[in-house]
Amino acid sequence: MECAIFRGFISIESVVLRYDKNELQVLVDERAVTQNRGNSERENNAFIAAQITEQEKSLHEMVSENLKELISFEKIYVEQVQTRIQSQYPKHIEIMYDNHSENASKHPVVIIGCCVLVASSENKADHEKAKWVPVSDSNEFDTVLHPLLQEALTFLNRKIEQDPIAFYLLPEKFSLNELQQVYETVTCRRLDKRNFRKKIAQLQYLTPLNEKQKNVRHKPASLYCFNGSAFERN
Amino acid sequence: MECAIFRGFISIESVVLRYDKNELQVLVDERAVTQNRGNSERENNAFIAAQITEQEKSLHEMVSENLKELISFEKIYVEQVQTRIQSQYPKHIEIMYDNHSENASKHPVVIIGCCVLVASSENKADHEKAKWVPVSDSNEFDTVLHPLLQEALTFLNRKIEQDPIAFYLLPEKFSLNELQQVYETVTCRRLDKRNFRKKIAQLQYLTPLNEKQKNVRHKPASLYCFNGSAFERN
DNA sequence: ACAAAAGTGTTTGAGTTACACCCATGT
DNA sequence: ACATGGGTGTAACTCAAACACTTTTGT
Numbered sequence: 365m366e367c368a369i370f371r372g373f374i375s376i377e378s379v380v381l382r383y384d385k386n387e388l389q390v391l392v393d394e395r396a397v398t399q400n401r402g403n404s405e406r407e408n409n410a411f412i413a414a415q416i417t418e419q420e421k422s423l424h425e426m427v428s429e430n431l432k433e434l435i436s437f438e439k440i441y442v443e444q445v446q447t448r449i450q451s452q453y454p455k456h457i458e459i460m461y462d463n464h465s466e467n468a469s470k471h472p473v474v475i476i477g478c479c480v481l482v483a484s485s486e487n488k489a490d491h492e493k494a495k496w497v498p499v500s501d502s503n504e505f506d507t508v509l510h511p512l513l514q515e516a517l518t519f520l521n522r523k524i525e526q527d528p529i530a531f532y533l534l535p536e537k538f539s540l541n542e543l544q545q546v547y548e549t550v551t552c553r554r555l556d557k558r559n560f561r562k563k564i565a566q567l568q569y570l571t572p573l574n575e576k577q578k579n580v581r582h583k584p585a586s587l588y589c590f591n592g593s594a595f596e597r598n
Numbered sequence: 599m600e601c602a603i604f605r606g607f608i609s610i611e612s613v614v615l616r617y618d619k620n621e622l623q624v625l626v627d628e629r630a631v632t633q634n635r636g637n638s639e640r641e642n643n644a645f646i647a648a649q650i651t652e653q654e655k656s657l658h659e660m661v662s663e664n665l666k667e668l669i670s671f672e673k674i675y676v677e678q679v680q681t682r683i684q685s686q687y688p689k690h691i692e693i694m695y696d697n698h699s700e701n702a703s704k705h706p707v708v709i710i711g712c713c714v715l716v717a718s719s720e721n722k723a724d725h726e727k728a729k730w731v732p733v734s735d736s737n738e739f740d741t742v743l744h745p746l747l748q749e750a751l752t753f754l755n756r757k758i759e760q761d762p763i764a765f766y767l768l769p770e771k772f773s774l775n776e777l778q779q780v781y782e783t784v785t786c787r788r789l790d791k792r793n794f795r796k797k798i799a800q801l802q803y804l805t806p807l808n809e810k811q812k813n814v815r816h817k818p819a820s821l822y823c824f825n826g827s828a829f830e831r832n
Numbered sequence: 833a834c835a836a837a838a839g840t841g842t843t844t845g846a847g848t849t850a851c852a853c854c855c856a857t858g859t
Numbered sequence: 860a861c862a863t864g865g866g867t868g869t870a871a872c873t874c875a876a877a878c879a880c881t882t883t884t885g886t
Contacts, residue, residue, distance in 0.1 A: 369707070371605075371606075373606065374706065393600050393601075426602075447678055476681060476708070541837080556877075558841080559877085583882060583883035585838060796848095797848095815857065817855060817866075818857065
């Protein structure tokens with residue numbers, strides 16, 4: 365094994381996604397936007413820095429704690445999808461650190477990019493701190509963060525075929541068609557209804573509830589919940 | 599997008615693997631071992647730190663430059679397989695930094711773990727700086743680095759099914775059976791000779807050379823080289 | 833009664849796996 | 860001549876894809 369160590373900065377970036385109104389939406393943090401313009405409010409950054417040094421925390425915990433200021437949720441999925449090293453600070457970040465600011469620019473930055481999934485029903489309505497934007501609204505986004513969004517979507521596309529992560533994007537109870545729509549949206553292709561049901565039946569992720577949709581003007585669908593006993597993650 | 603940035607250390611760890619004598623071997627850096635005992639010789643670390651701040655370099659370049667001090671090679675494969683954040687320095691590393699050493703322990707460490715592949719024929723013989731050890735010799739390894747070795751082997755096992763990375767472990771010219779043996783060693787299972795040849799024939803990675811093995815006491819095998827035109831990586 | 837989504841099996845093609853014998857060379 | 864690994868095709872099986880009609884509810 366070869367090993368080298370040096371000083372630097374560590375940046376943890378999260379793309380937070382939800383599934384709502386038949387589309388994927390990404391969380392835009394209005395605080396971050398204003399924070400980049402003006403240069404006050406370092407509490408948020410300081411917060412994480414403090415947490416991490418206190419004891420060893422997983423990415424899940426760190427991202428999770430940070431996000432609680434923005435949205436409410438019960439379950440959350442966090443996975444690292446990107447690591448890059450830059451010799452210069454990304455343009456969209458103003459690093460305001462207490463001291464050593466004069467030689468800060470001599471140190472590289474490691475950027476850890478995460479893909480975060482939350483269920484739509486568990487989020488507060490939009491408020492002044494953050495808003496949800498369809499991922500298709502590409503001109504909404506800071507172009508510097510854009511590559512991470514792409515990376516997260518690519519990751520999600522691949523991952524959803526392998527592991528039961530669709531459930532992080534769904535409410536507790538859901539119908540098979542809702543589940544299928546999540547798969548279709550994430551993978552960007554239509555699926556055959558019968559083949560889809562055969563496939564997930566094999567996987568045994570689902571517990572059927574003795575409950576059906578109400579007040580729909582068609583045959584009501586049976587509802588299911590996710591049985592994660594075999595898939596404890598984080 | 600959510601973002602947080604803080605000070606820390608960046609550690610780049612590489613597991614360097616080669617295929618030799620029908621087994622995978624890992625490079626053990628004797629310098630690192632002595633470096634951990636005594637606490638001189640920070641040139642190596644300083645070297646990389648300087649390089650990275652000078653201009654933006656890829657992991658490939660950084661690891662590659664660092665390894666040139668240990669072994670010789672022409673082609674090399676580098677891929678990041680792990681990122682973890684620790685609140686404390688790994689035990690096996692003594693961080694000796696010029697100044698700020700008093701508050702250094704307040705900052706977390708990001709560890710970037712890489713899987714590196716080199717061809718056996720391209721390496722210098724073992725010398726005092728480094729030696730090659732079979733991966734099966736598990737008690738040879740520093741237990742702190744061990745998880746990265748596992749991660750690298752798992753990665754390799756999965757990756758070799760998808761991309762033509764076996765060629766990084768082989769000399770320029772090789773027979774189909776040598777190629778098959780690499781696959782068998784990496785995936786830890788026997789393969790059917792005919793099925794294997796059918797499969798790689800489809801993939802069109804190979805250019806047949808008008809050349810055969812010499813001085814073997816059996817029917818000499820045809821030699822091939824890798825045609826990487828469709829797979830430019832790094 | 834009608835509109836709208838729910839629900840349910842079978843057939844076909846593609847790809848993967850299993851398997852046995854003759855060939856060219858060095859000693 | 861014999862020992863050693865090189866080299867080749869076919870049949871069975873498994874998995875994924877394509878496809879159409881009946882059912883239940885609200886209006």
